[in-house]
Amino acid sequence: xxxxxxxxxxxxxxxxxxxxxxxxxxxxxEQRLATPSVPRFFSAEEWLVAEALCRRILxxxxxxxxxxLVALLDAKLLADHGDGFRxxxxxxxxxxxxxxxxxxxxxxKARYDGRGFAALADRERDALLRFMQGGEVNGDRWSGLDAKxxxxxxxxxxxxxxxxxHPNAWNEIGFGGPASPRGYVRLDGDRLDPWEAAEAEPxxxxxxxxxxxxxx
Amino acid sequence: xxxxxxxxxxxxGGRAPDIFRQGGWVPMREYRESEAxxxxxxGTGAGGGTLAALLAEQGFSVIAFDAxxxxxxxxxxxxxxTAQNQLYWTDKRVLDGPNPIKMGGNNSGKAVGGSTVHYAMxxxxxxxxxxxxxxxxxxxxxxxxxxxxMWRYYGIAERQLNISGPLTYPWGxxxxxxxxxxxxxxxxxxxxxxxxxxxxxxxxxxPLATLSAPHAGPEGKSPPCAYxxxxxxxxxxxxxxxxxxxxxxxxxxxxxxxxxxxMVGRIETGSDGRVTGxxxxxxxxxxxxxxxxxxxxxxxxETPRLLLNSATGVYPDGLANGSGLVGKNLMTQTNAAVWGxxxxxxxWYKGPPSLAITEHWNYDDNKDFHGGYCWMGQGPxxxxxxxxxxxARGLWGEELRRAMLDYNHMIGVKMVGEMxxxxxxxxxxxxxxxQYGLRVARITYAWGANDKALVNHSLEQMSASIQAIGAKDxxxxxxxxxxxxxxxxMGSNPRTSVVDADCRSWDIPNLWVxxxxxxxxxxxxxxxxxxxAIALRTADRIGKLAAAGxx
Numbered sequence: 001x002x003x004x005x006x007x008x009x010x011x012x013x014x015x016x017x018x019x020x021x022x023x024x025x026x027x028x029x030e031q032r033l034a035t036p037s038v039p040r041f042f043s044a045e046e047w048l049v050a051e052a053l054c055r056r057i058l059x060x061x062x063x064x065x066x067x068x069l070v071a072l073l074d075a076k077l078l079a080d081h082g083d084g085f086r087x088x089x090x091x092x093x094x095x096x097x098x099x100x101x102x103x104x105x106x107x108x109k110a111r112y113d114g115r116g117f118a119a120l121a122d123r124e125r126d127a128l129l130r131f132m133q134g135g136e137v138n139g140d141r142w143s144g145l146d147a148k149x150x151x152x153x154x155x156x157x158x159x160x161x162x163x164x165x166h167p168n169a170w171n172e173i174g175f176g177g178p179a180s181p182r183g184y185v186r187l188d189g190d191r192l193d194p195w196e197a198a199e200a201e202p203x204x205x206x207x208x209x210x211x212x213x214x215x216x
Numbered sequence: 217x218x219x220x221x222x223x224x225x226x227x228x229g230g231r232a233p234d235i236f237r238q239g240g241w242v243p244m245r246e247y248r249e250s251e252a253x254x255x256x257x258x259g260t261g262a263g264g265g266t267l268a269a270l271l272a273e274q275g276f277s278v279i280a281f282d283a284x285x286x287x288x289x290x291x292x293x294x295x296x297x298t299a300q301n302q303l304y305w306t307d308k309r310v311l312d313g314p315n316p317i318k319m320g321g322n323n324s325g326k327a328v329g330g331s332t333v334h335y336a337m338x339x340x341x342x343x344x345x346x347x348x349x350x351x352x353x354x355x356x357x358x359x360x361x362x363x364x365x366m367w368r369y370y371g372i373a374e375r376q377l378n379i380s381g382p383l384t385y386p387w388g389x390x391x392x393x394x395x396x397x398x399x400x401x402x403x404x405x406x407x408x409x410x411x412x413x414x415x416x417x418x419x420x421x422x423p424l425a426t427l428s429a430p431h432a433g434p435e436g437k438s439p440p441c442a443y444x445x446x447x448x449x450x451x452x453x454x455x456x457x458x459x460x461x462x463x464x465x466x467x468x469x470x471x472x473x474x475x476x477x478x479m480v481g482r483i484e485t486g487s488d489g490r491v492t493g494x495x496x497x498x499x500x501x502x503x504x505x506x507x508x509x510x511x512x513x514x515x516x517x518e519t520p521r522l523l524l525n526s527a528t529g530v531y532p533d534g535l536a537n538g539s540g541l542v543g544k545n546l547m548t549q550t551n552a553a554v555w556g557x558x559x560x561x562x563x564w565y566k567g568p569p570s571l572a573i574t575e576h577w578n579y580d581d582n583k584d585f586h587g588g589y590c591w592m593g594q595g596p597x598x599x600x601x602x603x604x605x606x607x608a609r610g611l612w613g614e615e616l617r618r619a620m621l622d623y624n625h626m627i628g629v630k631m632v633g634e635m636x637x638x639x640x641x642x643x644x645x646x647x648x649x650x651q652y653g654l655r656v657a658r659i660t661y662a663w664g665a666n667d668k669a670l671v672n673h674s675l676e677q678m679s680a681s682i683q684a685i686g687a688k689d690x691x692x693x694x695x696x697x698x699x700x701x702x703x704x705x706m707g708s709n710p711r712t713s714v715v716d717a718d719c720r721s722w723d724i725p726n727l728w729v730x731x732x733x734x735x736x737x738x739x740x741x742x743x744x745x746x747x748x749a750i751a752l753r754t755a756d757r758i759g760k761l762a763a764a765g766x767x
Contacts, residue, residue, distance in 0.1 A: 006621055008687070021295070022290070022291075022294070023291070024291060024294040024299075025296055028298070028299040033296070047264075052531060056613060057613065058617065059613055059617070081301060081306075083318075083320040084304075084306070084307050084309060085309040085310065085318075087310075087312075095539045115457075126613065133610060135580070145611040150605075152606075152610070156610070156612060160603065163602070164598040164601070164602040165296070169598060170598060171618075172620075173598060173624070174623065174624045176565055176566070176623075178296060179295050179442075180446065180452040180453070181290075181442060181453050182442065182444075183442035183444035183567075184442075184445070184566040185443075187402040187566050188402065188563075189560060189563040189564075189566075189624070190403070190561050196563070
């Protein structure tokens with residue numbers, strides 16, 4: 001994204017050692033940030049397709065420190081941490097992802113002269129994803145998997161949850177992040193505790209950026 | 217300090233976790249498998265947890281089973297949406313029908329304390345007429361209990377849970393003031409209030425099961441709420457008044473045993489047709505616990521699943537199923553919402569999500585459909601908020617990221633709406649097997665015309681309310697659902713209900729059901745307080761039946 005940060009200088013991780021983070025929170029966030037960026041659940045081929053897909057669902061191209069969503073997705077599937085249920089016409093989560101990624105790649109090759117999904121240009125990838133969302137790509141390549149359902153109820157459920165569960169996303173949207181045991185004293189939206197992110201507004205006396213360096 | 221409560225049972229060796237102290241323990245009585253206890257209770261949530269405490273306090277021997285772990289919130293709960301998925305029931309299930317009910321977060325729990333560990337603490341009474349909705353309002357089914365009796369138990373539950381709420385409640389018969397003062401409203405709550413006033417309907421502070429002041433009671437270990445806003449992902453400070461913080465400690469102190477990470481797979485029956493105990497799985501092995509009575513309290517999906525999975529030659533259609541109604545009349549509640557952006561900052565992540573409420577349309581019958589609904593202010597955390605953007609609007613890519621930037625300016629109002637009972641909406645057994653080798657639940661659901669009319673009405677009303685206060689770029693989330701009910705309904709006729717008013721099964725006198733499954737109708741309010749009121753009543757009735765030699 002090209003627009004300037006709404007919460008300049010805000011980094012939720014600076015609150016790591018404040019009363020806003022208990023030990024368990026530090027443990028799970030550290031684990032998330034240390035997720036290995038190598039396939040453990042996916043095959044190498046699946047990883048490439050999933051990586052290209054994640055980059056279109058949550059584009060981060062002009063960010064300095066992008067979140068590796070494919071690594072988080074691989075870890076989630078490895079742990080099989082899902083919602084548990086399946087719709088009668090759908091497989092369970094792991095199987096849905098394996099079959100879905102293979103079908104997306106097959107669909108790309110069929111539409112674009114044998115080029116797999118990872119080899120497509122961004123606009124080609126987006127076009128294919130929009131076909132899926134619009135329910136326009138069912139066929140033999142999908143071997144019974146409903147492409148629209150896979151897009152809406154697997155891809156759009158799983159991938160955004162990984163991004164918005166990451167501290168980078170909390171910085172971007174000005175979310176207070178972990179709050180345990182310390183919560184909030186000032187409940188109104190326009191009254192900030194010192195440990196909340198300040199939104200950049202021209203008329204502010206202290207600039208948001210100065211304030212955001214001290215969210216302790 | 218402690219092993220992972222999701223991997224190894226903690227309530228063993230004569231002790232159970234003291235949830236109020238990091239690494240702490242409290243003594244726990246234990247029973248042998250061969251010792252037929254007075255009551256085995258399957259599930260420790262709003263129904264089972266409450267009943268365990270009240271039965272143990274009357275001197276009955278009680279073992280309460282839960283398939284989930286025994287958490288100490290202060291040390292085991294992260295302040296994090298993702299990690300706290302550990303509180304949900306995410307075992308396999310199959311969804312079916314024209315309107316599959318999304319399972320997981322807001323309609324299940326897998327922990328000692330059940331879903332009260334992550335509930336939003338909204339503690340509402342049913343409207344009196346709903347207990348006779350067939351007779352007085354012309355829809356649904358009558359409950360076999362009078363509203364006066366239920367309201368008496370609501371009062372007891374509210375006092376024991378230390379509910380915070382308004383001095384006077386705008387709707388329904390006069391009720392006592394809530395035991396604790398109402399919480400201060402956050403901006404989301406204040407905007408709900410302004411929206412209601414703008415369209416000329418009442419609102420009030422939501423009665424909540426989280427402390428608004430220091431707790432002075434005998435087990436006064438819960439601190440006041442710290443307004444963390446992570447209520448639906450587990451309260452790390454124990455301010456939340458849940459089965460885990462209120463009823464289970466009382467049960468243990470009164471001599472009940474809790475068996476955590478113990479999945480009951482089957483209820484055993486004897487040659488006389490009565491239940492004799494339960495088969496359960498713990499640490500890789502199956503055991504049998506003998507019992508004089510079994511209470512099923514696994515909520516509207518797991519309760520019928522267990523009854524159906526316990527079929528025998530004598531009971532080929534499952535236990536307590538002479539009426540054929542076990543698993544049928546499943547109801548969820550509609551959870552539609554209207555969202556919009558305000559110029560002013562809202563920051564809805566601060567404080568409990570639903571601090572203000574209107575029950576206007578639960579009490580106003582001037583509408584052309586059956587049933588009622590309330591709506592409340594909202595405070596979704598980022599992952600849930602992203603799921604609304606993708607689910608209701610289909611956003612992804614740059615559009616999604618841009619929309620998410622307005623997080624701190626969003627408001628939303630969300631309904632809890634009554635759906636009508638329909639036998640075709642049901643829980644049956646699928647062929648898929650879970651990790652214990654048990655057949656999983658198949659959950660089949662379709663919305664009826666009345667359900668859709670109710671949602672449409674609410675969407676109009678909610679839209680008008682936030683439009684009137686300047687919300688911009690409004691959008692609707694139309695098909696979300698929340699709590700469950702039905703599937704083992706109570707009634708006064710064995711042919712048209714599964715249990716009687718005492719939650720005792722008509723077919724097998726020492727088999728009981730005590731959870732949201734017994735609801736003949738779900739009303740337009742969150743169910744937890746009603747489940748607890750029923751459990752309190754059931755405990756009283758069991759005491760009286762025992763004294764009369766009728767158990």
